[in-house]
Amino acid sequence: xxxxxxxxxxxxxxxxxxxxxxxxxxxxxxxxxxxxxxxxxxxxxxxxxxxxxxxxxxxxxxxxxxxxxxxxxxxxxxxxxxxxxxxxxxxxxxxxxxxxxxxxxxxxxxxxxxxxxxxxxxxxxxxxxxxxx
Amino acid sequence: xxxxxxxxxxxxxxxxxxxxxxxxxxxxxxxxxxxxxxxxxxxxxxxxxxxxxxxxxxxxxxxxxxxxxxxxxxxxxxxxxxxxxxxxxxxxxxxxxxxxxxxxxxxxxxxxxxxxxxxxxxxxxxxxxxxxxx
Numbered sequence: 001x002x003x004x005x006x007x008x009x010x011x012x013x014x015x016x017x018x019x020x021x022x023x024x025x026x027x028x029x030x031x032x033x034x035x036x037x038x039x040x041x042x043x044x045x046x047x048x049x050x051x052x053x054x055x056x057x058x059x060x061x062x063x064x065x066x067x068x069x070x071x072x073x074x075x076x077x078x079x080x081x082x083x084x085x086x087x088x089x090x091x092x093x094x095x096x097x098x099x100x101x102x103x104x105x106x107x108x109x110x111x112x113x114x115x116x117x118x119x120x121x122x123x124x125x126x127x128x129x130x131x132x133x
Numbered sequence: 134x135x136x137x138x139x140x141x142x143x144x145x146x147x148x149x150x151x152x153x154x155x156x157x158x159x160x161x162x163x164x165x166x167x168x169x170x171x172x173x174x175x176x177x178x179x180x181x182x183x184x185x186x187x188x189x190x191x192x193x194x195x196x197x198x199x200x201x202x203x204x205x206x207x208x209x210x211x212x213x214x215x216x217x218x219x220x221x222x223x224x225x226x227x228x229x230x231x232x233x234x235x236x237x238x239x240x241x242x243x244x245x246x247x248x249x250x251x252x253x254x255x256x257x258x259x260x261x262x263x264x265x266x267x
Contacts, residue, residue: 027252032165040161047154072197076226077155079248087248091226 018118021082022126029127041129044081045120048074052109052116055093059109067105068097083123085115143262145170147189149180149206150224151198158251159193167255177201181209189219191262193245196225196236204239211240220265222258224249 029037051074058067071094079087089112096104123129146169150156156173163169172187174180178201184192192210196203207221220242225232228246236244242265245257 024250024252028162028166031252032161036161036165040157043157044154069197069199072226073152073155076247077152077158080155080158080251081248 017085018115018122019084020119020122020126021084024082025123025127037127038129041123041127044077045123048078048083048086048116048120052113056109056113059093059105062102064097064102064105068094071097083119086112086119089115141266143169143190143259145172145187145189145191146258147172147174147180147184147187147192149174149177149193149198149203150195151175152195155247159254162251162254163258166252167258169255169258177203177206177209180206181213184210185213185215188215191258192219192221193224193258194221194241196223196227204236207239207241220262222261 028040032040051070055067055070055074058064058070071090074090075087075094078090089108093105093108093112096102096108146163148156148159148163148171150159150173153175156175160171160173163171172183172189174183177198180192180194194203194206198206201209203223203225207223210216210219210221221240222243222245223236223241224245224247225236226247228244233244243261245254245261249257
């Protein structure tokens, strides 16, 4: 199998323990330029918030099959954008939905929401992004 | 040259994934970083409708999609004579040994694990191309 993306050596960590692969995002910004990076980040960070809120609703409703699909998708997407903690939490939620621990998803979803907010703040601050867009 | 004849160089990539945010990142990676010509499709049926006109050198295919999933799309692609030699690579977070073996049995030349590094993805795709065309 081809090697999946690896976590870069350079990471940023918030006091709350949220890990972000800065090297990956920095490398991408250098290659595509600031304007395209801003456009990409706007799209991803906005989408991330919508997805996490939707997942929270699915968790409260006990709709574990669609929640597992959303978590699976978020794992791949957030990880590819370098949001390591969000990706890891999404993978845990997917596994919990598939197993007997569906009731464990609510605290995991709360942790995901917290990690998402911290990750968005960290990306916005580190890259000096215009958060109003 | 007809689409069914294997090309020596890798230029045209078809990327199929239902996640628009990941598709945007992947398109930027493959086009801007890798220099490829990329067509993206959001579903298996859309890919099947577009693939012959686009004539890709290689297809990158998400596994878990609503409706027609990646394996189902691959099976349908293989029924199109003009595309029977076009390599297909699955892209998935489900990459245990058993799953990778199953994807290969289905006809995928390789599997790229999600998440992936968008800076490194083009080189990964080229390496797979060299292996399957070597």
